[in-house]
Amino acid sequence: MNSIEIFSGAGGLALGLKKSGFEHKAIIEINKDACKTIRSNKIFHFGKNLFEGSISDFNFMTISEEIDLLSGGPPCQPFSLGGKSKGRHDIRDMFPEAVRAIRESKPKAFIFENVKGLMRASFNDYFEYILLQLKHPSIKREDSENWERHKIKLLENEKINGDNSLEYNVIYKLVNAADYGIPQKRERVFFIGFRSDININWRFPEPTHSEDTLIWEKWISKEYWLRHKIPIPQVDEKNKSKAEKINKKYAYIKPTKKAWLTVRDTISDLPYPTDSQVKRVNDHIFKGGAKIYPGHTGSYIDEPAKALKAGDHGVPGGENMIRYQDGSVRYFTVRESARFQTFPDDFTFEGSWGEAMRQLGNAVPVKLAEIIGKSIFKSLSELKNDSKSLIRQDGDDI
Structure with a gap:
């Protein structure tokens, strides 16, 4: 299955997803040393599909293949408990670019990871805004709009059109990596989305x-x-x-x-x-x-x-x-x-x-990325198998 990795860093999430069956058509990262790390490891084909530079300079329309999964970890410093916690006022907030990536690549599913601090009470309004954008990526924020006005537009769209307006069904969960066999008490929030037209009922893997x-x-x-x-x-x-x-x-x-x-x-x-x-x-x-x-x-x-x-x-x-x-x-x-x-x-x-x-x-722990990735891969594979079965049945009727 085809995937795109944004904000890849050293490639923890990308490596775990590769182990679960996804093949990256593009890996996007701006940090020079992280890009050197990607290129130094053969598992990423020595950076064959690596784009070194700002995500804002990447055109997702240039990828001709259908994308099954979009993944990444938008920079977390704006929301980190250990940082300055500027949140939406921090120029390193890259969630708008993550939403653009969804809008342009139209993946069947996406997975984003961020720090626990994003869920603190002081960020409630912006957390809700992030979810609304992930659910309705095609409703673009205009240059003249601030984020508050754009949020109102998204809410009004949901009020008028209800569930029929959803482009992606989004699940989020705060996860402690230690609960999945990672030797680290690492709490992070994961956003998992599936395109609403493919009708997948997915649940987060149970702790082990x-x-x-x-x-x-x-x-x-x-x-x-x-x-x-x-x-x-x-x-x-x-x-x-x-x-x-x-x-x-x-x-x-x-x-x-x-x-x-x-x-x-x-x-x-x-x-x-x-x-x-x-x-x-x-x-x-x-x-x-x-x-x-x-x-x-x-x-x-x-x-x-x-x-x-x-x-x-x-x-x-x-x-x-x-x-x-x-x-x-x-x-x-x-x-x-x-x-x-x-x-x-x-x-x-x-x-x-x-x-x-x-x-x-x-980085995202490789094993945790693999566990989540295998679960998503399984759901998407069952969808493809069901589609093939329907095609065969239609052919038999003819």
Whole structure:
């Protein structure tokens, strides 16, 4: 199936969707180092269909093939809890360009990802405006209109025409990546849309992993510590209370979902970054200078990693660090961070440590993209199969 990727960054979402069966007819990205990363990895055919430049300069009409899926992550800094939170007043708000991409390419489906901060109360009006645009991409905002006036126009269209006016049926959901087997507590909002004329009833994939099971394996069965062949820690009152609640919640029977994956689960087979064996591992280089700051103490080794951060001017202080049982910290290497974002170990990143970490902090976890992508691919495949069946039936009648 054909797809287009916009705001691709290093290609986490694009790679996951490729693994789920989609072939990119265009990959659009403006950052030079991210484009170098795309070109350095053969899975993207070394950037064969990469457009390096501003999305505003890309004409989607030039793609002749029918597009099944449009995907991307419009820049999230305008809505990030860690940023300036200018939202609709930020020149980096690229949702209008994402809507133009839908309008011009007319995909059967689309998937967009953004930060949790987009859903905060102060952005409610603009969040509703984003949804309205995604549902009615053909109703363009005129140069003379501000976004508030355009929103009124979209609302009036829905009031007059009702559901018949919908061009896309849109679902949005706040997702914690850890619930899908990604070793990172990363909450992001996903927008999934299907063209209304193809009548697909799609539901978001069910979570497969849970914190409850991790608590069970650490403090009830103790199998977590046994699996890693390390001494079982003395349970403190906080974790003892958690274990008691879990026991009662599940009537003393282990939860059926898999346990959240931890930092230790993810990187325990890698040598320490200063070890003599480290040269055999791609992008696994020690970075000094890690320090703890109030409220920023790194990711505890026996929990999923905290969400990787990507600051405009480098990694923020106290972020993207591992915190050991003795309280000491160090920065994650690029390879470790890539594992938290579920990139394969042979995937390389271009640029300095800070630039590579920025690419990783902005990426969609590959495995999560693949899970969602396979679900969408399945729905679109069933649609195509049904269409072929109808054609055969019509032929038989003739």
